[in-house]
Amino acid sequence: MSEPIRILHIIDSLRYGGAETLLFELTSRLDVYGFRPIVLYCEPGPLVEDFKNKKIPVMHLPWLARVDPLLLMRMYNAIRKEQPQIVHTHLFKSDFHGRLAARMAGVPVVVSTLHNCNAWAKNSLFGLTYGLTTRFADKIIAVADEVRDYAIRYLRIPSQKLLTIPNAV
DSSP states (O other): OOOOEEEEEEEEEOSSSHHHHHHHHHHTTGGGGTEEEEEEEEEOOTHHHHHHHTTOOEEEOOOSSSSOHHHHHHHHHHHHHHOOSEEEEESHHHHHHHHHHHHHTTOSEEEEEEOSOOGGGGSHHHHHHHHHHGGGOSEEEESSHHHHHHIIIIIOOOGGGEEEOOOOO
């Protein structure tokens, strides 16, 4: 039997929320498909214990600001240590820093999930900056067509980079 594929999920927090619940449900089932999930998070919350109870490794990397060079280096170091074949990011801080850190570390596959239509994306500076970092991802998953269309309009993500996988959580 071959080694499981290591997939490192990076998420902003482990508080209760839609993205966090989706991540918990997803990682709770990945082992049967030959994946070994690891979760890296920036802000603690009650889901930390839920992940630990499911024997899913979690790592806490604190952050200082929405854009944080120190967090970028911490993510890079964690990725180099864990050597995942896939990095999957969720939410702004994690997408922004995690995609870049994964590419710097030479991860072969980088994926991000867009979970919602954030108002900050309408700010042209934030939207453009975030959108530019999507070039470091192989694919961007939108949890609904509405999120996909929003990403095309405000984040300027090319439609061919986006894939909609409806969120049933």
